[in-house]
Amino acid sequence: MNLDRFSINQMTVKQLALPELVAECVRLGIPGIGLWREPVQAYGVEAAAALVRGAGLTVTTLCRGGFFTADGWEAENRAAIDEAVTLGTDTLVLVSGGLTPACPDLPSARTRITEAIGALAPYAGERGIRLAIEPLHPMYASDRCAVSTLDQALEIAEHFPASQVGVTVDTYHLWWDDRAPGAVERAGAAGRIHSFQLADWTTPLPAGVLNGRGQLGTGAIDLRAWADLAEKAGWTGPVEVELFNDELWARDGVEVLEETLDRFLAV
Template structure:
């Protein structure tokens, strides 16, 4: 039986279209799914909303907004507008969490501090939109190896500092084990995130070395790597946060596995390595 708090992020079965994803998860006994915009937009948002509603699945998050670290100009304006569109799409599913991968260094730049400032400026522009839609913009700190190309925010503390000026209903954080397990201050940061009401998503997968040739595809099933899920999961639970926990895996071998097998493997590893440390699982 699949844990009632387990959600599988759609990226874990990347090659499945939306209908295949929903069918796979409902047949496997899941109660929740984390959506990605591309499969949603492939069928159109109104049709996707109907499909999800008919499946009976909850939507734990929408992935992903962000990528707004470029300097002012047409590209940045297009990015801000695109994030406004994504806020509306997230709300259409009754989902309250839009995960943000904020972006790295603009081409030719070495100014990380400037990139982080532009993240804050973008959030200031989007705060009212998020509040009006009832959607939390969940900053996801990424592992430092992605600092220059994907996310100039690498630690949970840094994400919380950026979020601090904004209403917690509008701007929160994503706690992803793959990206933050290494941080010696991570447990204190999780406690702080709970105290400040900023946790919007908890995502789990494992990290192991050597990394894949493409480091982006180096995420693994829980239990296959070096992450100790006990302290991280207990710390999130201790904050009182009680959303669905997503398993999100980017890995070519996983993507090449039949969808139903992936769904079973995710459920089994979650039950073994994560669920025992969550209340009443």
């Protein structure tokens, strides 16, 4: 893939402080960056916005809103939308939340998620922010995200205008699903792919299964086939690399960034 499509998600090299990451992006010609709320808040939202704007970087997404099955979701998500506006991105990624006392089973969780997105979509749309529902791998269904397939995410998104609500296509979460290619096509045709992310699938999974996302090309996923799929579905936007990986985090951040870029170009 070409450099002009590349976006580095901040979490991939979370050992780099934001100014260092931004400087390295400029040095390497990386055009895009995906940001996370917590480190951005720690740095200061306005300051982060000025930093990336000054460097000429495109903020491809803000991660993340969601967790709609927990108390306090509405204020939290309005704040996330406001931060997205400040940071100059047009896309807020949503991790929708798992089972809670208020939503003790998957059907009730999915109902709550749909209602919550309905309450937020106009607020987001008025501010030029697209909500991108991210289906997470089914192994997160109980504790992080009751939306497990792209079909489910699309089904929720289709209640709302595409300019307000779409989906995040992340290879790590979807690669196993033989129905996902059809759903990517459908999402593309409806203009609902709002983010496309790459990570590879490696085993054995670590305890807690959060921080074992594989570096591109080290795992089971045919990433080239997924890139072709997204392209055929009309996706011409940035391709974000988002890896949560304890081994990568333990290494020198600049080295990991360079390696990730090389791997991306080789896909």
